[in-house]
Amino acid sequence: MTETGGADVSERTGLRAWRAAGGLRGRQPQTAEALAPSRPDAMLEVHELRISFPTDDGVVRAVDGVSFSLDRGKTLGIVGESGSGKSVTSLGILGLHQYGRADISGQVYLDGEELISATPERVRALRGSKMAMIFQDPLSALHPYFTVGAQISEAYRIHNKVSKRAALQHAVDMLGRVGIPQPAARVHDYPHQFSGGMRQRAMIAMALSCDPELLIADEPTTALDVTVQAQILDLISDLQREFGSAVIIITHDLGVVAELSDDILVMYSGRVAEYGTAEDVFGRAGHPYTWGLLSSMPRIDEARAERLIPIKGTPPSLINVPPGCPFHPRCDYAGMTGGRSQTEIPILHEADPGHLVACHLTAAQRDKLRAERVRVTAGEDA
């Protein structure tokens, strides 16, 4: 543990405290001391997580050295395009990456307990009870042959020794809490008899049935229409307040994270591109990729004539990640770094206190470009 003045640390909260306590050490070679959580009080701390899948075409590095931490009651938004490794990261935390077919390294501390080196049986016991997950498409994520009630009470009965009847009653209570009308009757319905929004509510009821302290929501609203999206997001934040869980929201929709997140982690090609508080990432975005994400998001407070600016190109294959900065082939500013973007992997460093950016642009260049961007996309409230 690197000490930077105990009183000082305790005054800071969340991300900044973690950084101050030596979170950046993650890039250095692993030492024995790295095997202890750097912030024992955090609900979740992920340290240099790497997950790769050996395939016939080569090794897919789905997650390549991701570190972050999350406090109780806080929300982290993980943002990125498809294939940026955000879902694999969350599956890795739960130990749900494909058994035996993926190589995983790094540390995941859940409430101080390391999970990567824990036995599968131990992780299984924690899964569903202490950490739970909400999946993207509730229709395919719920088993078509079992009633909603059976699926929720099954989740409850794994971790609580109660009778079937009591578990079913619990399922009814949970369905009621997530806002399903007539839960006592609907508990006997099959998933296909539910509407899309209700299915996602049922999914949430299932995930929350054991009061998990960590809830991971993997694109919880992508399969839903917009009005239902808002309801589901409200529901998640209400329940978060009620249960005091730490929440990770994985999404490609910046609007979703803006609404809910305390911290934001931007992932690109399995690596962290930018990490900071929501104010930092939205207000003082430091990575050209984040700029691209922000410009490709429609904004209601801007002139209608403003065209959305998509990020050119497509995400790189995770087998042949470009040398240097993985984003450089798509980056407008890669030429400004004197060739470093093409050859050298950018290191995650502090652009502002507690605000991490992995980019070769100098602070001066970044400020200048950001100022220009503000002029171009008039109306940015920086």
Place this chain on the structure above:
Amino acid sequence: MLLLVIVSAITYAIFFLLPRLAGQTPYDLAARYVGRNPIPSQIHDMEVRLGLSEPVPVQFWHFLKAIVAGETYTVGPSRVSCPPPCLGYSWRNQQPVWPLLVSDIPVTASLAGGAAVLWLVSGVAIGVVSALKRGTFFDRVSMGTALMGVSLPIFFTGQILLLLFSFKWQIFNVQYVGITQNPLLWAKNLVLPWICLAFLYSALYARLTRAGMLETMNEDYIRTARAKGLRERTVIFKHGLRAALTPILTIFGMDLGLLLGGAVLTETTFSLNGVGLFTIEAVRNQDLPEIMGVVLLASFFIIIANMVVDILYAAIDPRVRL
């Protein structure tokens, strides 16, 4: 029920039209029922008695009526009453088809039923283990064996089994003994045909189960089941296998129905006097009424099996409505 009528109509049409297309007149058909060296008047007499020169719809009506209400034939020297379901009058045996067929059903049913249990259990078990241990030695060996099972014809594996177990070591005899007479001997004598038939089908089912299981285990709801913290065993058997088995159930119904209509190759190989061997004999002797009877019986079993499968399917998969 309607399906049965339609099937019988189609069967009848085929068997009525076929001889005509081949150039046979009602006179020629009637000639089959009369002894050797008949005089033309005898044949004409027979033609009238069998109603062969009547219009086709009328003949079909008689055919249907015979199935439902029975018929009396005055073909031979004496009158032969044929109680329902009367499927016609055999040329070669000079007697109604149905009783001949009925006496063969227990043999075929024993053969098909026993083999079905064997192949379903072994095929599904091998398929599941193969899917879970994909790419391992077990998977390769069992899938290689399955490929053999699918490709080797029954008359080949059957001969080998007979050669080894029946002639060389004399462990198993193949001769049908009624299950009510001696259940132990019944089973023992059917072991070889069962293994032979089940080898073919279990190979098929193992491959099907493996493919279905691999697909199911990649489904999102399996990931959900794991995310709940379920034990892997529960995930596999409760959540995985149940979904993987439904398509197999459909095929199982078809296969069993088809086999009940005669396991032709197996019965021939092992000389079991079942519906299959009956069919072979009927075809060899070009005995159209007999062939027609077999076809109707087979379609009956297939239709029944399919109905049972549909009902089971609705019971298993709540999304299916009858």
